Amino acid sequence: MLLQLRRSIVLVVVFGLFLGLAYPAVEVAAANGIFPARASGSVTRYGSPLIGQDWKGTSWFHGRPDSDNPLATGGTNLGPTSKQLVSFTKRMVAYWHSHGVDPTQELVTTSGSGIDPDISPQSAYVQIPMVSRSTHIPAKSLDNLIASQIHGRQYGILGERYVNVLSLNLALKRLEATVQR
């Protein structure tokens, strides 16, 4: 009994130091050496493109209707027979219709992370009437803008096609500047 207890304590301590401190510390050093920006979360002065933000108003493209709070991540967990989910969806559909947008499913549903930074290309295209009216940028230009922002499937195979809302809006901002000039 005592021998097994001593062995257990020794092994927990050895692995605690080795796997719990040395392994992550070496990885932090390696990560910062090779990919310094990504190792610290790809944070820019406009936020991180990996963390969704709440874009209000009609002059920006919107993301998913998430809470976008990185301190409280996760989905809403509303089930498929939830009255709350029905009324939330109705409210979101009405919101989009009031802005002249025929929404896709993604624009009225919340994500798994609660901070989904992306939307499908279709979800961006349907917002063109709203953004165009508000920014006076012709629909055709916005169409091209979105097309230039589409991330295809990784290596042509993995995941879905998407548009990152932060980089789309940064590109929109640049486009607005050139149009005004």
Next chain:
Amino acid sequence: MAFTVEIAILVGALALTWRYFGSYMAAVYEGRVHFLRWLERPIYRMLSVSESSEQSWRRYLFSLLVFSAVSVAVTFAILVTQGYLPLNPQHLGNVTPALAFNTAVSFVTNTDWQNYAGETTMSYLSQMGALAVQNFVSASVGIAVAIAMVRGFSRKGASSIGNFWVDTVRGILYILLPVSVVMTVVFVWQGAPQTFLGPASVHNVLNGVSQVIPRGPVASQEVIKQFGTNGGGFFNANGAHPYENPTGLTNILSIYLILTIPVALTYTFGKMVGSIREGVGILVAMLALFAATFAFTLVAENGGNPAVAAGGITAVHHGNMVGKEARFGTGNSVLYNVTSTETSTGSVNSSADSYTAVGGLGMMAGMMYGEVSPGGVGSGLYTMLIFAVLTVFISGLMVGRTPEYLRKKIQRTEILWASIGVLVMPITVLILTAITVAIPAGRAATLNAGPHGFSEILYAFTSQGNNNGSAFAGLSSNTDFFNIAGAVAMLLGRFGVMVPVLALGGSLAQKEEVPVTAGTFRTATPMFTGLLVGVILLVGALNFFPAVALGPVAEALVHGRFF
């Protein structure tokens, strides 16, 4: 089309892994791999363990239980004192004792059920030094038990089944660690953070948004969480969080990492018992269950969400996107979640609670079979071998001869232990579910009403009783009742199966081989694989059909009603 290609690549990669990694693992546990000698040897010296010494199954089990108890104690101690310890840039307070106990048990039993949100509860020291350490250790212990049981089949007239300390150390040094070291860098390349810096405060002048973004040593923990089929996320959102799972590549790599060891262990098994075809028979049974469950769940999720349809969105070409990420879509979300629920991993890249009734049933079913398709690291193989023993017994009864498996006679002792091993889980799950729905403190915890609320509770105990760790996360389970009841489920689900498994291994090791004759029931055959799948489905259905009927089945049948 792209998704089909993706699955084809995954299958191809797993086939190669099965062959070569499976063979490599056999070499590791036979002591033929030595490239980390300089690390391995001093550890044995500190433990005063001789590499060549062996243990009886009782000694093996006793070492395992003492080691697990010490692991729980140390993990608990770190969590409840984290406020005084370093590497806590967010100045988070100590974890409450009930939550710390649940969490310590959860990580030591390879469950990784989480009654907390990592980014606002756990310091970096707790994440790395307490939880991620157990991600390695509990995984290695699981594989060790499977290997010890397989030795029971491969040895004759032996009184020992290996050495717990040597098996556990080898599994970590030669299997878990090298892959994790490399994969962490890949995950950082794709965007997962790996830093000791505290949260980033950002203010975006364009939209006026201010955010505090937690980060930390995410990548190093993410990789072992998948590879060890643990599943406990650094963040509350788990694999849906873009820092844990940034891209399509990390998503498929996660799935591949999860499946690597459970799949490859069937080759290791075949190699150790001297017939790869026996391993193939087991593998095909695992894959058949997996493929059927995946297809079932995928069809359900592609059908769309009734609440969203009632809310005015009737186009279903994206499937049910509630709780799913845009970069993954329905297909990759279902593949990830089914992989995770079929392997006792429990990581999720989409909200299980928001799946359709039938999709949710698909995820539950993977656990209710007993986590054998292909199951967790080690636990999948040893649970499957228990079912194999039961299957030869039932087949033997049908034709009226003494059952044999892998040239070992299956007698009273083996059947006794195998029956216990199969029944502990459903008894634990059903009794705890029944108690919980009977008391107000249990019912009050559900988020969703109606049958879905019952499903949340059933899912919670199914998940913990199978050491899975995924959740219908609407359940508010950070209460004293759920913390304690959950810990009981996890302990029984882990050690209630490991004890019979090692007893079975020990009993088999002592036996002599019986010669193969014309009358021997061949187990490396499609017939046996079919019977094995049949027994698993039958046992699962008999145990769980009534409970499932009240939850997901009822929910699927109440068309147009909302709660």
